[in-house]
Amino acid sequence: MMAFGNMFGGRSKVESPGVEAIEANIPNTQLALGGPHPTFPSSNASCDANPNTMMLSRGFASRCADSEYTPLESNRFREAILGSGHTFKNADEFRNAIYQMSLAGRFQYKYNKNSPTHMSVKCSVEDCPWKITAHAVEGNEILRVYTYQVNHNHIAQDECSSKVRVSSKRGAVVVEDVFRTTPEYLPRQICKDFERDHGVQLTYNQAWHLKEKAKERVYGSPRASYAYLPWLCHRLREINPGTIAEYTSHEGHFKQLFIAHAFSIQGFTMGCRPVLAIDSCHLSGPYKGALLSAIAYDADDGMFPLALGVVGSENYEDWYWFLEKLKGILDGQEVIIISDRHQGILRSVSELFGVENHAYCYRHVKENFSSFFNRQNIRGKKGKEDALLLLDNIAYARLDIDYNEAFEKLVRFNGDLARWVAENSPEHWAMSKFLKKRWDKMTTNIAESFNAWLREERHQTIYTLLMMHMDKLVAMLDTHMRGTDKWKSVVGPKTEENLMSNITRSAPITVMPYLGGTFKVFTGEVYLVVDMQQHKCTCLTWQMSGLPCPHVCAVIRTLRHDVYDYIDPCFKVSTQQLIYSGQFQPLPTHNMPKVCEAGTLQDGQGNVFPSLQPPQVRRPPGRPRQKRIESQFSHKRAIHCSRCNGIGHNRSKCNNPLP
Ligand SMILES: [Zn+2]
Ligand SMILES: [Zn+2]
Ligand SMILES: [Zn+2]
Structure with missing residues (x-):
């Protein structure tokens, strides 16, 4: 300088x-x-x-x-x-x-x-x-x-x-420096800073626009970022062979994108339990759309993202396309899909993965149950707590007999609530009714954590989103991988904690050896049977979760065996090392392709990539809603949309096509 x-x-x-x-x-x-x-x-x-x-x-x-x-x-x-x-x-x-x-x-x-x-x-x-x-x-x-x-x-x-x-375009240059170091620079703060630094008063709206323009200067325009997608997909596949990075377009406009990095595919097939939580969240750039994700668990229940999709909406067509790609990378392996009960998901999962492999997120079920409860005329706050507790008992009962008992209690509590349960497919969420092994995964919480984790990226242009996400993903995978060194035993801290709790609960259980590796255990109330050779217990916990239940722990103690020998290998350190054994190469951007005349891209090797326009944002079906004619005495401020510049709606409600 x-x-x-x-x-x-x-x-x-x-x-x-x-x-x-x-x-x-x-x-x-x-x-x-x-x-x-x-x-x-x-x-x-x-x-x-x-x-x-x-x-x-x-x-x-x-x-x-x-x-x-x-x-x-x-x-x-x-x-x-x-x-x-x-x-x-x-x-x-x-x-x-x-x-x-x-x-x-x-x-x-x-x-x-x-x-x-x-x-x-x-x-x-x-x-x-x-x-x-x-x-x-x-x-x-x-x-x-x-x-x-x-x-x-x-x-x-x-x-x-x-x-x-006040010019949002020019003023953006002024905001840009701060924005570079502080991406969460709030419009309100911009107002304050502008007044203090430049003696200019901005409205909130003007400040918001300044920030959007600054974002564009730093990250490039949302529109232009679509043009780089074809090249980016090509490069992702090239630098990490085995990566699936594909997009679809319609008449030159972007439609759908699917990305599963080779590292993730390899890690999942090598060692993750075959359970995937799938979920979606909104993207908030000018072209909106939805981010779809499929998240797995590593050996200690750490988040292990498998695939990511960007689509226009969350309808059946988009979900089917995403899940079909997902199925493609699983190479015939059967998996359990956990999700909410969105119509587009229900249909496509049952078509692609089989209806018996679809588990509904219990947290969502509970929320629906809770709002159904609110619509009933049941008095008192205590009533709701009791009802939710009864629902928990129904959901977490492992044996049919326990399910029936819990259900009868709900019938006696309120017949309508019980009917709601019966009519809302308990075979897809209640433990005793869902027959496939899902390793006790009951919710899509891990996928929602993924969405929250990507909160900042979701405001970015599609290109920046993918680049930022890749860096962040690698950083997380690296942290998980290094975390393995700190494991105190052959299993991770979360597994250790679950195991510890089962061992504690095994203390009052008495064990009587039978023949051929079977044991009769007494809980103080009932007798159960543990089969140490078949890895089975009457309570089903061992079979379904892969971890020895308290009854099995009691037997292991009597036998003076090593409890870790009876844990499913999928929780062990050797599996964790397999999951994280791949290579993940960074993507250099020193050789970005050139944009040619017709919007096509050309890279240094002479590869030409088709031009890609932003998605066509469709109008919602039906007649546009007529604007209310306001009374001439009304002083209500007109709502202004910062996305399309239209009047009468704001950007979150905006469905207008962009030029
Ligand atoms: Zn002058
Ligand atoms: Zn048991
Ligand atoms: Zn609008």
Whole structure:
């Protein structure tokens, strides 16, 4: 930065009043193109290079600088254009710099000429000599400043009535620096900072737009990011062979995307239990859509994402497409799918994975039950707690006999609630009714944690989302893998805890050996049978969860055996090591493809990728809802949509197609 400032060492001459600088011999084209922020010399550097800056009369704020007035932060933008000969990458960067100068000097300006090749800006105050012009450098979009006359001549009234224009596009440049380091920069904070730093009051809406524009400057436009998808899919498959990265399109518009990294596929097939939680969540970029995910568990119930999808909606068609791809990577292996009861999921899972392999998330069932309860006229808060407890007993009963007993209790409590249970497919969620082994996984909580984990990425453009997600995914996998070193035994801490609890509960159980490896155990109430050779207990816990139940633990203690020998291998450290044994190569972006004429991409190897447009956002079926004619006395503020600029709805309700 020092070097940059020094290049303008001769500037004080240029700035002397009345002299219109016409020198254009500053060879800084390289710098303007090379540096990350050629238009942002740091205030220190420019002060060092030119200590007189603050003394020059260049607007209201600086004229007050030597009184008790605190200089505004925007003073640094005073130097956004350094002088005649300063070059800019393109017309837009030049316009940004002009805007920053107006922010710093608090004046309004107008363009007399505003074309990519010829710019002429002057102060809006009549007869004020402030003027900057710039011309395109021969055959290039680079602009070089020509005229640089930056002294104002204002009377008091000009200052009084001057008000800086708020432009979301230009202002975004101002917000950008903060946004880069603080992506969660809130619009409210932007309002405060703008007032403090630049003396400009923004509405919340304006601040929100500033942030969106800054986001676009940092991450690229949401629209353009779709163009890179075909290339990205190709590269993902190329750098990590075995990766499935596919998309579909309709008439050149993006439709669906599926990604399963080779590392995840390998880890899942090598060692994860065949249970997958699937879920969806909304994407909040301008093209919206939904993120679908399939999440597995590692050997100690750590989150192990297997596949990710981006689709337009969450209808049957999209779910079917996603699940069909998912099935494709499982190579015939049978899996249990856990999900909520979304119609699109119900149908596609039963078609692709078999209805008997579909477990419904019990938490969702419980929520539905709870809202059904609220619609009944049952008095008292205690009543609801009791009802939910009865439902838990029904859901977690392992044996039919226990299920029936719990169900009878609910019948006696309230017949309508019991009928609700019977009518809401308990065979898909109650433990005793769901016959397949699902390792005691009852909910989709792990998939929801995944969604929450991706909260920040869900606001990004599709390209940034995938790139950010990949880094984050690898970081998590790495943490899990390293965590294995800290395991105190052959199983992880979560398994250890479950096992410990079963052992504690085994204390009062008495054991009587029978013949052929079978045992009769007495719980204090009933007799059960444990078969140590078949790994079975009457209570079914051992068979269904893979962990010895308290009854089995009691037998193991009597036999003085090692409890870890009776744990399913899927929980053991050797399995965990298999799950995390793959390689995951990072994706370099030094060789990004070039965008060609028709929107197609071409990479360094000469591969050409088809052009891909953003998804077509469909109108909802049916007639658009008529706007209510408001009373002329109504002072209600009109709702404004920041997505489509329409009136009468906000961005979360917006379904309008984008251009
Ligand atoms: Zn002026
Ligand atoms: Zn048991
Ligand atoms: Zn809208």
